[in-house]
Amino acid sequence: MRVDGLQDLATITRQLREQRERAEAEEKARREAAARLEAERQLFSRAVGQVHPLTDRNLAELPTTPPEPLPLQHWLDEERVLMESISDDFDVSSLLDTDDQLSFRRPGIGVEITRRLRSGHWSIQRQLDLHGLRVDEAREALGEFIRHAHKLGVRCVRVVHGKGLGSPGKSPVLKGRVQSWLVQKKEVLAFVQARPIDGGAGALLVLLQPARSA
Template sequence: MRPSAPPPAADTPRPAGQAKTRRNAPAPRRASLRIHDLHDLASVARQLREEHERAEAQAKAQREAAARLEAERHLFSRSVGPVTSLRNPNLARLRHRQPPPLPVQHWLDEERVLLESISDDFDVSTLLDTDDQLSYRRPGIGVEVTRRLRAGHWSIQRQLDLHGLRVDEAREALGQFIRHTHKIGLRCVRVVHGKGLGSPGKSPVLKSRVQRWLVQKNEVLAFVQARPMDGGAGALVVLLKPANHRNT
């Protein structure tokens, strides 16, 4: 029988080179992981540093703005010196301002005077010049005034058209028109009453009434029938007193 080979001893030493190679085999992988981790840490550190710098810059800007506001707040005291606040502000307590009163009664009085000053019962025939156009001039006004008014010496500054109005509406509109134009300083106006072509009987309804109403207005100095280019028989050209002229 062949003698069996003795089992190898458990602590038989291995070659030194082989043992070192097996222990250090994973070393390259761990080295690459460490390098990658260091790169990430550097990136994080850089981001933290940038955020810190931004926060510092923002805080600095806020401090500077607060300092400027505080300097502006104390600008007066630094300019004039020490200031002592008054214990008693000495301020009057005012009530809320009331709206101005409306002159309602004055308006009512003016309206009543307006209605009373123009009457349909007034006889105007004796006051009109008996020419073909029945012109009117207030006593004391010379004939040359109506002649110049008819010739267009004064420019027509405003016009009132009474077409389509009832008699009471036309009377009120004419009174307001004469009062307003005289108040704002106009001198020459035109009142259109129509020729009556659309009225029953083809006769003017407002023509004689407008003449009667105008004669009763103190603001009126004279009136004549308008020239054909200004309305002819369907309108009157009215001359008013100056605004600063006292009514008599």
């Protein structure tokens, strides 16, 4: 580098001094930052003090495979079904209207309801045919059918129990049982023997409670 006179030399000296001061300032800032970081790292240790490892780790020994979950909802559903189960020993005779077709209506339901039901006032929305089923199968099928229809908001259904012409002694095995089962279902408001066009003595028209609003 060529230096022209004392003035250029002074300028170079000043620049070198400024560079050195900047470098010293940066180094100082770096050291202060490192010191602050180290202090933050040591903050927990200084606050807690000296520590010693525990002689007894006191760890719980868990099974390697978790136990199977309990089917609580399934148990609740089974309990509900048992509570709503229908009995074959229920005496329905005193609850039937002693007309020629032995209709049924719950207390508080007027006779006009059974008259309207018999006349076809409500359209048949669902049907269950119990032909060919054993008594226990028919009982279970009827309970599930009534429960499901009511849940869907259906008001009028037909239950076909048959006239018993194919049964021993030509007696309707299921007719009396179906009447007894229906009386025990809280969803049933009334039932009547179907009109000839709807099955006559081999079927019942059943009026269900209105479904509750959600």
